[in-house]
Amino acid sequence: MVEFISKSKQQYKANLHCHSTLSDGHLTPPQLKEAYRNSGYSILAITDHEVPRDHRAMDEEDFMLLTAYEAYIRPEPKSNAYLPEVHLNLFARQPDNLKMVCYNPAYCKYLTEEQQAALEKVGGTQPRRYQRQYIQQFIHTAVENGYLVSYNHPCWSMEDVDEILAYEGCFSLEMCNYCSYVSNRYEHNEMLYDMMLRRGKRIFCHGGDDNHNARPPDDFLSDSFGAFTMIYPERFDYASVMGALEKGDFYASMGPRITRLWIDGQAKKAHLEAEGGVQLIMHCGSKSPRSVYQKDGGPVTAGEFVIPDEAKYLRFTVMDEKGRTADTRGYFRDEWDF
Numbered sequence: 001m002v003e004f005i006s007k008s009k010q011q012y013k014a015n016l017h018c019h020s021t022l023s024d025g026h027l028t029p030p031q032l033k034e035a036y037r038n039s040g041y042s043i044l045a046i047t048d049h050e051v052p053r054d055h056r057a058m059d060e061e062d063f064m065l066l067t068a069y070e071a072y073i074r075p076e077p078k079s080n081a082y083l084p085e086v087h088l089n090l091f092a093r094q095p096d097n098l099k100m101v102c103y104n105p106a107y108c109k110y111l112t113e114e115q116q117a118a119l120e121k122v123g124g125t126q127p128r129r130y131q132r133q134y135i136q137q138f139i140h141t142a143v144e145n146g147y148l149v150s151y152n153h154p155c156w157s158m159e160d161v162d163e164i165l166a167y168e169g170c171f172s173l174e175m176c177n178y179c180s181y182v183s184n185r186y187e188h189n190e191m192l193y194d195m196m197l198r199r200g201k202r203i204f205c206h207g208g209d210d211n212h213n214a215r216p217p218d219d220f221l222s223d224s225f226g227a228f229t230m231i232y233p234e235r236f237d238y239a240s241v242m243g244a245l246e247k248g249d250f251y252a253s254m255g256p257r258i259t260r261l262w263i264d265g266q267a268k269k270a271h272l273e274a275e276g277g278v279q280l281i282m283h284c285g286s287k288s289p290r291s292v293y294q295k296d297g298g299p300v301t302a303g304e305f306v307i308p309d310e311a312k313y314l315r316f317t318v319m320d321e322k323g324r325t326a327d328t329r330g331y332f333r334d335e336w337d338f
Contacts, residue, residue, distance in 0.1 A: 002336045005251070005261040005328075007273075009232040012241075014043035014250075016066070016229050017089060017152065017177065017208030023048035023110045026213040029055055035217075037063045039225050043241060047089050050108045052098040052119070056238075064238065067092040070152070073138065075130040077106035084158040086135055088170070089208075090147040093242050101142045104128050132166055139169040148245055153177035153210065155187045164192065165199060171245065172204040175252035175327050178226035179210035188254075190317070190327060197313050197330040198285050204245075204329040207252035227254050230326075248329045255324035261316060265337025268307045270314060274326065275301065277318035284311035297321065 019025035020032055027035065029046055036044050037060075045066040046055055055065040074085040090101065103121040107128065111119075123141035128134065142149050150172045154164055173193055180187035193205050207227035215222045231250040233240035244250060251258055260273035272280050272292075280292040280303040292303030307314065312333055318326040 001262050001264040001267075003260070003262040004331060004336075005232065005258055007260050009234075009249075010236075011230045011232045011257070012042040012236065013040055014045070014229045014231050015041055015209050015211070016043075016045045016047075016068075016091070016150070016206055017070070017174070017210040018044060018046050019048055019070075019210070019212050020046050022046075022051050022053065024212060029053075030058060032213075033058050033063065033065065035224065041228070042236070043231060045089070045091060049110060050100070051110050052090075052092075052100060054095055054098060056095055064236070064241065066238070066241070067095045067097060071101060071138070071142075072107065073128050073130055073135055077104075077128075084160070084163075085130065086159065087152040087157060088139065088142070089150045089152055090142050091150070091242070091245065093146045093148065093246075095238050097146045099145050099147075101145060101147070102126075102128060102138050132163060136167060136169070139167060143169050148172075148242070150174060150206065152208075153180045153187055154189055154192055155184060156180040161192065161195065165196065165201070170203060172206045174208055175205040176207045176227035176254055177210045178208070178254075179212065179223040181226065182221045182223055188325075190325075193327075193330075194283060194285070194315075197315065200312075200332075202332070204248045204250070205252050205327055206250060207254065227252070229253070230257065251326060251328045253324075253326035255322070256318040256320050256326040258316070258318055258326050258328065261328065263307070263314060263331060263336040265307070265333070268309075270305045270307055270316075271302070272305070272316050272318075273302045274318040276320050277301070277326075278321050279317075279319045281317040281319070282307075283315045283317065284308055285313055286310070 045068040047070040052069045068091045100119040102123040151170045206229040211223040233244035256276040263270045282290040282305040313330045315330045316328045
């Protein structure tokens with residue numbers, strides 16, 4: 001038996017996608033920190049567009065900021081709502097890593113010339129090209145220079161699925177990007193994620209607000225506090241949190257909490273415990289996922305599943321009465337069947 005989510009490990013609520021007034025957000029970094037800390041979060045990554053920043057000066061004993069930024073690659077530097085593009089979040093393994101990957105001034109509109117000149121630049125300074133080979137090299141360069149790379153909002157980005165499935169090196173996919181979700185109501189990417197897993201891609205999944213805060217929190221289309229990531233590191237320090245992200249010790253959520261998950265490959269059983277759910281689902285790469293629920297739609301706090309012999313991976317979903325979900329990463333057979 002392998003216990004992947006344990007009650008003995010504290011979980012920390014994180015927003016891993018966020019924009020401030022340093023790029024196109026409407027709140028300053030201190031305002032964002034206070035908004036999320038006051039809303040029960042413990043971790044925030046302010047991922048301003050092409051603006052690497054170390055925000056650790058705002059850290060407190062119970063709140064941590066991750067060093068990160070969002071990079072983008074388009075057919076042309078100016079945004080076009082009808083053309084595909086790629087957005088990647090780069091999370092620094094070391095908090096003082098502020099390297100700019102594949103610097104191009106056309107993408108740095110939120111930095112002054114003086115700020116751009118001071119950047120440590122890696123990966124060359126040639127114009128960015130919206131081509132699979134270039135995007136793949138960008139990802140590799142970021143990883144080689146100390147970043148964990150996530151693929152952001154695939155629905156909004158409008159890339160062909162074949163392109164997305166071809167990329168290698170991203171540690172995680174945004175299961176839900178809440179900013180896009182409130183505008184299109186379909187930026188919940190479990191179908192794409194299952195396609196990745198069925199192809200054997202070892203990639204995790206997380207949630208993020210991608211908040212810009214153009215609307216107040218009480219607005220129906222507010223982009224804050226809707227999708228988050230629950231991380232369970234060994235300790236609450238920067239290195240442990242980044243280690244947990246690298247290992248996949250986290251899950252995505254829009255509301256429910258997962259409190260325990262174990263898988264016993266020899267007994268062909270999986271056990272899931274959760275809070276706030278009315279349906280527990282085990283996905284196993286088939287057309288027929290397994291489900292635990294009550295006929296009256298009442299709360300379900302635990303469920304056991306029989307693992308099919310044909311299952312190459314397992315992942316689990318908890319759905320609440322509003323249809324919001326918590327989603328684990330995929331766990332491949334070699335992780336639990338010994």
